Amino acid sequence: MNADTRSLPLGASTFYILLALAGGDRHGYGVIKEVEAQTGGTVKLGPGTLYRLIKQLLTDGWIAEIDGEVSGDDERRRYYRLTPRGRDIARAEAERLDAVVAVARERRLLPALATV
Amino acid sequence: MQPALAVLFGIALALVPANFRREYGAAMRDDFARACAEERAVHGTVGAVIYTLGASGDLLTTAMREYAAMFFRDFSYALRSLRKTPSFTAVVVATLALAIGANAAVFSVLHAVVLAPLPYSDPDRLVALDALDRGKPTNFSLPDYADIARRGGSMFASSAAFEYITHTLTGRGEPRNFQGIATTPRLFDTLGVRPELGRFPSAGETVRGAAKTVVISDALWRSTFGADPSVLGANLRLDGDTYRLIGVAPADFHQPRLGQGFAVAEAWTFLPENGAGTEFDRGYRAFKVVARTQPGTSLATLRPALDALVQTLARRYPGDDTAHSVRIESLTDSLVGNARALFLAMFAAVGAVLLVACANVANLLLSRAASREREFSVRIAVGASRGRIIAQLLVETFVLALAGGALGIGLAYGAIAAFVAFHPSNIPRAELVTVDGTSILYTLGVVAFCTLAAGLTPAFASAQRDVAVALKSAGRGGDAHRGARARNILVASEIAMTLALVVGAGLVVRSFIALTGQPLGFEANLVTTVGGVDLPDSRYGVDAVREAMMTRTIEKVRSIPGVERVAWAFSAPFTRYNIGTTFTIVGHAVRPGFEPSSAMDPVGPEYFRILHATMLGGRAFSDDDRLGTPRVAIVNETFVRTYLQGRTPLGVQIIPSIALAADKTPPLRTIVGVVADLRSSFTKPAAAEIYLPARQLPIGSSTLVVATVPGTDPSAAVAAAVVSLDPLLPKPQVVALPELLSQSVAVQQLSVGALCALAFVALALSIAGIFAVVSYGVTQRTHEFGVRMALGADARQIVRMVLGGAMRLAFIGVAIGLLVAGAGTRLLSDQLFDTQPLDPLTFASVTGLVIVAALVAALIPARRATRVDPIVALRYE
Numbered sequence: 001m002n003a004d005t006r007s008l009p010l011g012a013s014t015f016y017i018l019l020a021l022a023g024g025d026r027h028g029y030g031v032i033k034e035v036e037a038q039t040g041g042t043v044k045l046g047p048g049t050l051y052r053l054i055k056q057l058l059t060d061g062w063i064a065e066i067d068g069e070v071s072g073d074d075e076r077r078r079y080y081r082l083t084p085r086g087r088d089i090a091r092a093e094a095e096r097l098d099a100v101v102a103v104a105r106e107r108r109l110l111p112a113l114a115t116v
Numbered sequence: 117m118q119p120a121l122a123v124l125f126g127i128a129l130a131l132v133p134a135n136f137r138r139e140y141g142a143a144m145r146d147d148f149a150r151a152c153a154e155e156r157a158v159h160g161t162v163g164a165v166i167y168t169l170g171a172s173g174d175l176l177t178t179a180m181r182e183y184a185a186m187f188f189r190d191f192s193y194a195l196r197s198l199r200k201t202p203s204f205t206a207v208v209v210a211t212l213a214l215a216i217g218a219n220a221a222v223f224s225v226l227h228a229v230v231l232a233p234l235p236y237s238d239p240d241r242l243v244a245l246d247a248l249d250r251g252k253p254t255n256f257s258l259p260d261y262a263d264i265a266r267r268g269g270s271m272f273a274s275s276a277a278f279e280y281i282t283h284t285l286t287g288r289g290e291p292r293n294f295q296g297i298a299t300t301p302r303l304f305d306t307l308g309v310r311p312e313l314g315r316f317p318s319a320g321e322t323v324r325g326a327a328k329t330v331v332i333s334d335a336l337w338r339s340t341f342g343a344d345p346s347v348l349g350a351n352l353r354l355d356g357d358t359y360r361l362i363g364v365a366p367a368d369f370h371q372p373r374l375g376q377g378f379a380v381a382e383a384w385t386f387l388p389e390n391g392a393g394t395e396f397d398r399g400y401r402a403f404k405v406v407a408r409t410q411p412g413t414s415l416a417t418l419r420p421a422l423d424a425l426v427q428t429l430a431r432r433y434p435g436d437d438t439a440h441s442v443r444i445e446s447l448t449d450s451l452v453g454n455a456r457a458l459f460l461a462m463f464a465a466v467g468a469v470l471l472v473a474c475a476n477v478a479n480l481l482l483s484r485a486a487s488r489e490r491e492f493s494v495r496i497a498v499g500a501s502r503g504r505i506i507a508q509l510l511v512e513t514f515v516l517a518l519a520g521g522a523l524g525i526g527l528a529y530g531a532i533a534a535f536v537a538f539h540p541s542n543i544p545r546a547e548l549v550t551v552d553g554t555s556i557l558y559t560l561g562v563v564a565f566c567t568l569a570a571g572l573t574p575a576f577a578s579a580q581r582d583v584a585v586a587l588k589s590a591g592r593g594g595d596a597h598r599g600a601r602a603r604n605i606l607v608a609s610e611i612a613m614t615l616a617l618v619v620g621a622g623l624v625v626r627s628f629i630a631l632t633g634q635p636l637g638f639e640a641n642l643v644t645t646v647g648g649v650d651l652p653d654s655r656y657g658v659d660a661v662r663e664a665m666m667t668r669t670i671e672k673v674r675s676i677p678g679v680e681r682v683a684w685a686f687s688a689p690f691t692r693y694n695i696g697t698t699f700t701i702v703g704h705a706v707r708p709g710f711e712p713s714s715a716m717d718p719v720g721p722e723y724f725r726i727l728h729a730t731m732l733g734g735r736a737f738s739d740d741d742r743l744g745t746p747r748v749a750i751v752n753e754t755f756v757r758t759y760l761q762g763r764t765p766l767g768v769q770i771i772p773s774i775a776l777a778a779d780k781t782p783p784l785r786t787i788v789g790v791v792a793d794l795r796s797s798f799t800k801p802a803a804a805e806i807y808l809p810a811r812q813l814p815i816g817s818s819t820l821v822v823a824t825v826p827g828t829d830p831s832a833a834v835a836a837a838v839v840s841l842d843p844l845l846p847k848p849q850v851v852a853l854p855e856l857l858s859q860s861v862a863v864q865q866l867s868v869g870a871l872c873a874l875a876f877v878a879l880a881l882s883i884a885g886i887f888a889v890v891s892y893g894v895t896q897r898t899h900e901f902g903v904r905m906a907l908g909a910d911a912r913q914i915v916r917m918v919l920g921g922a923m924r925l926a927f928i929g930v931a932i933g934l935l936v937a938g939a940g941t942r943l944l945s946d947q948l949f950d951t952q953p954l955d956p957l958t959f960a961s962v963t964g965l966v967i968v969a970a971l972v973a974a975l976i977p978a979r980r981a982t983r984v985d986p987i988v989a990l991r992y993e
Contacts, residue, residue, distance in 0.1 A: 048178030
């Protein structure tokens, strides 16, 4: 594992944000919408939590701010992008969860995966 | 989008730390607007409101997390920064620890002794009654008490009268003496106390003729009966009588001692509600009264009702000229009122020390901030707000105060442990004082106060510096004037507080000297008292037997080397024993039942010589005044003044009501001498007293008074001699009379000592403060002095310049301090004896002391100013 494993496990909201940005650069509101979509509408990040975590992720260098494109309503917004380091961390967390889920399947808490 | 919702979110946003809001505020507002509009579109207005509440709550959580993160950042920054200046940190922490520790210790005492509720159920409903005789507090007789108890039912739900007595317990190991209480049956009911074991007596059990019962303390139960529950129902031999043990009082029960806290009591014996027809008649005034008021009454409504009742009673007994009245006060005031005044004064003193310490620390912080100008200027230049700098400096002060508080709590623990071990016996509940959770909470409050009091001025002063000027002149300390003014104000107020405190201490010292310097009418040196030599009625009930034993004891003790003289007395000065008697003067008729009363003391022939008392007329007792010779008496000055106004006392015949078993009626006694008052207290005036020859009235519990040869200490031999004559007597308590005198003023001594210590600390802090400010000023003005000296100013002019500035501060501080002291010492006036709160001598000498101290503190740095080398000073030009 090449990511900083000491950061794991990630907070749920942090992981959702990293996942949202793994799908492409987004501005703040875009992250909120994406997280909502990822979680089937169960998680709607509040602006406070979102920007507190964004500030922390920027400080840690897991995401970076990029110049926004001019969007439809002609407003200049700040976009965020996953850095390679952030991607490594998110992957490490996903692998950790994958291992956990594998155990859950073994214990028959979840149905076994169909063999392809 | 409803504007009201945006306003709500905006309010939450305003609580977020400024830097976070600057960075992300617009984005958050924007995202909120979109999300809210979307919720409204999908779920309607209710959805939008719910979303807004959720988002605002989320923002508040965010704000708290951000502040906490900032605090911890500042906290660790402060730790790093303070570690770099260990001597500064140590001085500040030690100063604060001393002041905070003193506050924590005094608060702990105040809390346990004064503020804590009395250890009885519903203590607000408990009151103490005092009988007043011609305006002076005296005691109730049982019939007096019964009148009030019976007719005061609308006022009092329950009440009890009790007196303090001494018991001798025999038949259970070594005979021993202890303090006990004789009370009417409802004492425990009135106080709302349940027995730990067994029961308390019912009213029927205490009538005359019923078997005598006793309740003992938990301590006695453990020490003498090994905490054995089966001891209930056992018979105890107390003073030769048999009592049935019916109950054990709980361990945490404290017997009230009206007027002065709590009494040690090991046993409670019981009296009938009404003493009429017993030896406890109207003439025997020895009882204190405690009562539980009816619910819903207050002292304000009780006072007139009680006065009316007392007047009704007075009409029932016309011709009574003693003008009885009854004073009522809350039991809390009665028990802890004196201690409250004392500890509140002490609390004010430690408060003053805290202010002085904070001023000193503020000063040190200002100097430290001045040397860090560059650091702050750089931080402001790179975008830190002034608010951030202020917050960071306050956190730094908080770290210092917290360390001081932690150390201070440690000091308070030590001080309280010492206090509990050595406290004067007449401070109520002193043994219960601990540094508990409340004390720690209080200390945290003090820490917060110190943070603001010491930290605000330096923090704001540092943050207000002009960046450009500071950066330009950084490293040479240019713009120091604003800081200088703050420093001067701090030092002046420090001097003012110190002066007020030292004046207070000075007044208390003067008062103490006046109190203990009073003539007492006797010479205490070389006199030893042997107390608690109680010859019980069971074996010494026959007067001749007791008299023979008393004579044998005198002969035996007199033969001990080192004993010069010895005499019996019932109550030597400053011992706790005393008895009184009613009396009549032959040729001066008084209605039966309303005779005047006086203290009474049967004493041996040598008693007055041993004490070096002054005979004002007539003669002292001699060996010929014994059973079988004419009955005589000696009275004191106050007796003559009170009862024999305008008569020649010698030859007057009086009839004290106390009599020997053999006497059918109390005998006539002729006054053969008048003695100057022998005082038994520094604080109370002498009472009227009748002395009788001990051999003409050999009664119980007695004291031997011994004059010793200088350089010898026969006390152990005396105690052994007494026991050798009768092995069933408990070991007597031998105490030197000077020791009794100093024990009686131990509380005053403690408060004088503590106040002086606090005044000394404040003075030391102020001297340090003046020294620091003048030193700093001299350092700042090194260049100026160099120039002046280069231009021809001589050393004396430089010294005068520096001292002049310092003295101006000192005089301003002294002037303010005199005003503060003038107002503040009024609070002390109740504590002062024969000393005016505005005593000119104290004010003048303390003013002089403070000014001299300021002068000395300024002189050292002033002399350093003259050693400035003009070449070095000008090199920076």
